[in-house]
Amino acid sequence: MPQIAYLGPPGTFTEQATRLLTEDFDADLVPYETVPLALAAVRAGEVLAAGVPVENSVEGSVPATLDALTTAEPLVAVQEAVLPVQFDLLARPGVALSEIGTVASHPHALAQVRSWLSENMPGARTRATSSTAAAAAEVAAGEFDAAISASVALDHYPSLVRLVGGIADVPDAVTRFLLVRRPGVLPEPTGADRTSLCAVISDEVGSLVEMLAELALRGINLSRIESRPIKDRFGEYRFFLDFDGHVADARIGDALTALRRRCSSVRFLGSYPKADRSPASVRPSASEQAFQTSANWLEDLRAGRLA
Amino acid sequence: MPQIAYLGPPGTFTEQATRLLTEDFDADLVPYETVPLALAAVRAGEVLAAGVPVENSVEGSVPATLDALTTAEPLVAVQEAVLPVQFDLLARPGVALSEIGTVASHPHALAQVRSWLSENMPGARTRATSSTAAAAAEVAAGEFDAAISASVALDHYPSLVRLVGGIADVPDAVTRFLLVRRPGVLPEPTGADRTSLCAVISDEVGSLVEMLAELALRGINLSRIESRPIKDRFGEYRFFLDFDGHVADARIGDALTALRRRCSSVRFLGSYPKADRSPASVRPSASEQAFQTSANWLEDLRAGRLA
Structure with a gap:
């Protein structure tokens, strides 16, 4: 049975979320004292994956998760869970x-x-x-x-x-968790996926607009953005982005290559099914078929087949 | 002596920051149990201002601060402090x-x-x-x-x-605090100011790029962006933005009117001196003089004074 790390101790919201994240297979959940320790266990191969909070957590310090995901060897998210904050x-x-x-x-x-x-x-x-x-x-x-x-x-x-039951003062607060593991075969696209990445760009007026325009021009819907300072690299800024779509999708792949050309570094943090399963809306000019047709057209042009 | 609220109890990082924030005048610091309670005391006029954490805090839950700043009556930040996380x-x-x-x-x-x-x-x-x-x-x-x-x-x-002393595992982590009070006379521009606001835009592809372009086109340097979901207004998104400049500056005023036209709502959260006192770099086309010259030119055009 695969071992799955989570931010412990047993009985916390992260355990509850990690159970949800692993409901499709038999897993042995192992509590770790901090998010960096849980992710280190994944990197070292001691466990298959880890369940960690990424947004608006009760117990986990979320900046700690973002920082731990982007230091040391890459990890990718393969599943998402959203829990109501219910006490x-x-x-x-x-x-x-x-x-x-x-x-x-x-x-x-x-x-x-x-x-x-x-x-x-x-x-x-x-x-x-x-x-x-x-x-x-x-x-x-x-x-x-x-x-x-x-x-x-x-x-x-x-x-x-x-x-x-249900005694939270703000009844509709939610916490978001990801199941992360070492890079390998990605989850299959489902049509209702999210892609997460961390991009580093120079701290210049307009560099963020240009980066986000690469997504917007391809009809990609951003669901979250957060800037985090980089302490040891002066003059650069780090952005955590979540957007609709799977890296296997043509429009997402095309946007990612554009970010790769434009940014000092891009760390891919995974493409995974959205917890709410709401399908991505794709405008006709950003569809798979539109990308295929335009690629074929360019190939014809370059080959002198101006038909 | 004016009373200043802070996220208590006495002896925390927020007290340390609030002392720094009020070092220019005699103040009586009053601890409150939570950030919403401290801000409620400011809104009710029980205290003059409150010192609250806004970024990467140790004890204060920062999402709680952002949410408390944008619900109920407006408050504005008038001073900023940045503390190293030193234990x-x-x-x-x-x-x-x-x-x-x-x-x-x-x-x-x-x-x-x-x-x-x-x-x-x-x-x-x-x-x-x-x-x-x-x-x-x-x-x-x-x-x-x-x-x-x-x-x-x-x-x-x-x-x-x-x-x-100084036993933090990450020696260069910092926490950012603001002194907020009820709207009134703003702090004077110093040439090294920051403006904070919360903007609500429709959740459509490209609406964020268009909003940020209004800043970039006027040479305004964004120092922080964070998206926060709005639970009770489906299809809209809320962004917290910090950028260089003072609302009294021509380029900032011009950008703010553009955001006001473009966004469902814009809540101004203050213009205040940056803790690090680093002056804003302003490109010639966004200088006070450039705005004045272009306004005069347009006035002449409209008055038929094509000289």
Whole structure:
């Protein structure tokens, strides 16, 4: 059974997401203490892949993930999962809401349920733990009265019960995770794919516009952009881009070669099915057939076959 | 003395940054539990301004800051501070490194000193606290042996000493903070300013390129871009932009009116001196004089003064 790393400990949102990311095959999930350690295990071949947070995470520091993906040997994403940020209030059986004196969780999770706590448990004191799962563990051990955790925590601490579910202050927040592994055969295109990459360009007026125009001119829909400074390379800037389409698609391939010519470096971070399975809309001038027809036409021109 | 809110508790990196942000005047710093609560205090007029993290923070969740800045009534940034992420190991006097059994801090701070800890204190166990300052408080109270904290924590816990300084695994990481207040008279242009805004555009291929081209065509250097989804407005996307220049500058004003025409909404988040004081480079065609000359020329044309 393949081993899959994730940002631990067991019972966190990343475990929940990694289960979703590996639901199509039997996998043995192995927790790692940090994202860089999980990715190092993939690079070293100790595990097949790793489940890591990439956007708006509760426990994982997302800049850490982006930086860890782009330093050391390349890795590629092969699957995406999007989880609603749903917190449960866990306690030992028979404990009533009014009896809870202490509530534990990761500081970021506590911040995201603060309104709910002050409305529903105004007397309870909050306690910080290193993760939402560690909070459940301490409640099971009798250290605190209640934990704010992911629902998957109940699988690891069966002595606890869900006292209240869905207590996040902002009910529609989501967290995005990727399953990443060493480069190899890519996932098949599905028509509803996303491609991620990190591009480094010179810090000049207009260089970002020119790079993004390469995507826009080919009808490629950008779904996310984030700039991150490069500390050791003065005068350059790093951009993380996500856009609709698969590297096997003609328009994506054509755009990638243009970025490769234009940027100081381009790191391909994977083409994988989008979690929401919404198909890419492709304008007629950027279709596979349009690229094929125009390539044939150019070939004819160059061969003197002006028919 | 004006009261200034910050993301507390006292002794954190945000307090350290807020001191820097208010060094030019006497201020009474007031800690708040979360960024939204600190900004609500500014909006309600309970405090004059608030110091909040906006990029790569240790304790503050930065997406929370961006979202809190753009919901509810407008606020503007008037000052910027950039702090190196520098951690100190604090302990009670007379305790040797080899005697330390437990080290406490915020989970993100613990993750950022992990290599240092495993090399220098392999036997110490880590403990999570709600902030780096809370760790210092618990060490002062005798709960744990050592804390990973900001150096400002020593001011609040004078019974502690700095055992080791500068122990971050990545020595050159920085965190960026802004001082924000209710709209009013803007800071004077200094020639080394930054402007921040949040623009909402329709989720169509090319709409981002067109928006950024409005900046590039006027020689405006973008220093940061980040997209954030809008959950309740389907088909639109929100971008946080930082660029060189002051809204009082002709080229920035011209670009802002173009964005206002083009975007569904533009929220101005302030023009303020850059922390590094590096002057904006302005190409001749985007200078104040060039804008003035071209405006005069057009006025002449329209008045029939074709001289």
